Amino acid sequence: MFNYNVKLALKSMRRNPIMTSLMVAAIAVGIGVSMTTLTVHYMMSGDPIPEKSDVLFAVAMDSWSPLRPFDEDYPERPPHQLTFHDAERLVEMAQAKRQTAMFESSLIIEPDGQDELPFEAGARVASGDFFAMFNVPFIYGGGWDRSADESRASVVVLTRDLNERLFGGEDSVGRRVTMQGRQFQVVGVIDNWEPTPRFYDPINGGFQEINEMFIPYSLTLGLELGSTGSDWGWKSEDITSFEQWLNSEALWVQYFVELDNPRDRDEYLSYLNAYVGEQKKRGRFERPLNNEIYNVMEWMAFHEVVANDAKVLLGLSFMFLLVCLLSTIALLLTKFVGKTVEISLRRALGASRRVIFKQQIVEVALIGFAGGLIGLGLARLGLSGIEAVYDAPPGLVRLDWVMMFSAIGISIVSGMIAGLYPAWRVCQVPPAAQLKTQ
């Protein structure tokens, strides 16, 4: 019976190809547009690391000026980067299960061979715990451990792309790279890792490309590594050397911890408060105690990673889908009204209302399905367009299986909803009512 329904539905659709194409197009465009914006929204607001997003915390401490808050618009918020030394101290004291201080910098790589010109590469300067904390996948080797941090070992973890460029993609663990005039030993190469959004550093843009390599935080002083991210200062200080810079009240280091379980957050916060209390005795942290820790989802909300623009687009595109649905209903209504003769004939031949209704629903479901398929194609195009327009790396925003099935599902359901009223209307035709010549 279902096959028969489908056959009839296809015939009916073919009978008036313009109407049918218009309906399919309406649904396809509606699905295309709303799936594009929905996917962007979903990727931006999804949990990038669901297996541990509630045990990873970003730390913020208020060491800002006593005269005014860090953020005039949100005066209760502490600044979300730390001073170099606060971060270093916290890492050394290792109170949490894992912790990392980190910032972005850049180094000059001098490749072997005279023909190759030196080039600059972006680096994330971090503690060894970083890799385990964020579940970074490795293809060769691994990260470094705390003893390497403490001994200021000159080690480096490469990304796949940089490894490709320097070593042709081979297993380069143990090989050496010359950077800033110093020899570094490769201890690991990571696979393509694009947590979307880049939650551990939303400041530098939630969708930027990930850094090309990782080196230990403890090398900062020795290499005089400057931050390529943001730095904030409130205090006018005499800074005539890099060491003085590191000792200053400038805030430019990001700090993340991993706790054993979410309930430990209060305990860790008290520990931070105790640390700050101690610093207060030395004349620092002149503002009232104001420390915060944020788990991953809270951290992303704090940074409004889902930009306003994306939310506006989402709202507008659902209204767009509504328009498409209305179009479809209007078109279906007119199409069905034109079928009253056929319907009344079928009723005269014994079809019950339910049978007719079911037939129409099958037809609109088919139209919805066709619209959904095309709509998915349009969404794919739309996402590529978004990537191009926002200069995001290609393939960053993608339609996973969940989204694809949702798209088809939404389109079939929308088609059926759109068809409900017209189908009901057409079932009301009494049998043989249209068979007289009037």
Added chain:
Amino acid sequence: MGFGPMMSSLMRSKTGPLLVALQIAVTLAIVINSLFIVVQRVEKINRETGMDINNVVVVYVRGFGDNLDVVSSITNDINLLKSIPGVVAATVSNHVPLSGSGSGTGLRTIADETIDSVNTARYRWGEEGLEALGIELARGRNFFPEEVNYILPDDNIPAPPSILVTQDLADDLFGEEDALGKTVYWGSMEPSTIVGIIGHMQGSWVSWDKLNNVVIQPGKPAYTTNKYLIRVEDGMRDELMPIIEQQLGESNRLRIVKSVRSLEEIASRSYRRDRGMAIILTIVITLLIALTALVIVGLSSFHVAQRTKQIGTRRALGAKRMDIVRQFMLENWLITTAGALFGVLLTVVVAYWLEVSFELPRLDWRYLPIGVVSLWILSALAVLEPARRAASVPPAVATRSV
């Protein structure tokens, strides 16, 4: 056919027309609000920069190695650049305007830490800076060469005696008073005197509401990574960029040329969010208008086909072709206007929601009448062909027996 009978006829089979009216209403709400946003963004991107943005080339360089003498490296580079035919001026700068990257600071008119400072972007460049960017000095003077010295990262120099500010920054600091010759204080409470006022110039962050606040200190920054701002003669930019890159690269192997870009491209990159939004919304608007127009055409055509007997009868009773056209166009106009009325209401609601939830600017009320009129025109155009087809139904249809 008169207004009254048409209304009562529409009311009798209201579902179809209601749906179309509803669709028109939602479309109007989306299109007007989206168009407003697009215009806002386009205006934002096209703001006057105060610089000769099409003729400026930006070079990012980085020296390395323990023996690098940054100062002589920069001096040689600048001399080399100025020797290239077509280059008008060149300077080294701490940051690049409109790049999204820069230094911000706060200035005060009184040396008192407790009062709030005025936020501004801060650049530092030599006496050729204004020329290198094509900035006009409205009043006062530029830096003298004696005032400009190289500044290394660890130098802790005092605040410079002379600085330049933009008019907007001067207004924020001194209001109606003339700022020329006045003293301002940095975060360190050290003073500087304003010796020149720039009419208008944009700073680093295009979405910052204080974009037009800029203060300029004299000096030649000599950091690890340095930025050269180079102005070239009209129309020569694209051919000179590869020449610049090649000559700089060859002249010093201990200094990497990271990139050579045009200021126009850098600024354009800073606007990519706004441009993206404008493009996306324009596509949405176009799709919506096309869809609505197609639906009107489709539905009216269908109605014409459905009512052929009726049309023939009317013709038989004395209707002229124009009467039939007028009837369909009037009917369409009624539905469109119903949709437009509800649409205006919906537009205002959506505009309010956008303003309150996303801090977007308030909708300019003039968009509403323009939108409604455009809608009328679009709708009339869409129904023209079906109406014409209706008018060509022959009167003899009335006597046919089917």
Added chain:
Amino acid sequence: MLQMTHIQKVYRTELIETHALRELTLSVAPGEFVALTGPSGSGKTTFLNIAGLLESFEDGSYVLDGKDVSRLNDNERSTYRNQKIGFIFQSFNLIPDLNLFDNVDVPLRYRGLPASDRKQRIENALEIVGLASRMKHIPAQLSGGQQQRVAIARALAGEPRILLADEPTGNLDTAMAHQVMDLLEQIHADGTTIVMVTHDPDLANRAERNIHLIDGRVAADELVFAAREPVPSMQSETGELLAAQS
């Protein structure tokens, strides 16, 4: 009233040429009640279309109420048709979305009459056919016979010089058919010229004169003599007495 001379009507498609009317010549005097009969394909409908200025013709001449209408353009035909002719169709052809008042109103609107004038005419016309009380109803609420009577009111409202009826009782049962025919006879008694196309000989006999068409030509043209019962008089709102004459 109506004079057709040597009318020629040809329908051409890519494949076939059909001569619907050949050398058709006939006249109808003012006040006559003429029935036009003939087998199917004889050209009855085509005659009606041409008589009603619904279609143009290839050859011959047609004078309607003293005016030569052979070469009028579309707009002129529409106007003249509106002023001079009242139509009654086999399938009533009422507009389903309009109520009775608005249905009768349709031809009056095309004449551009002021609202008060139209209102009076509509009420009169509906009064004459006996449906004034149901002015606000829509056609679907009426029986077939009632719908046809509304169509007749619509035809009358414009005070036409001639009524053209196409199988006016073709879709009605016997009782309703009688009602409608009585009405038509009444209208004829009032002085209106009526030309009625029908295939029913009984109906044809209620007219004064029968014209028989075969193959697009007049094959026979004879007067009818039949006994009639007096028709009761009807009074309209303006006080006109429609006296029955037999």
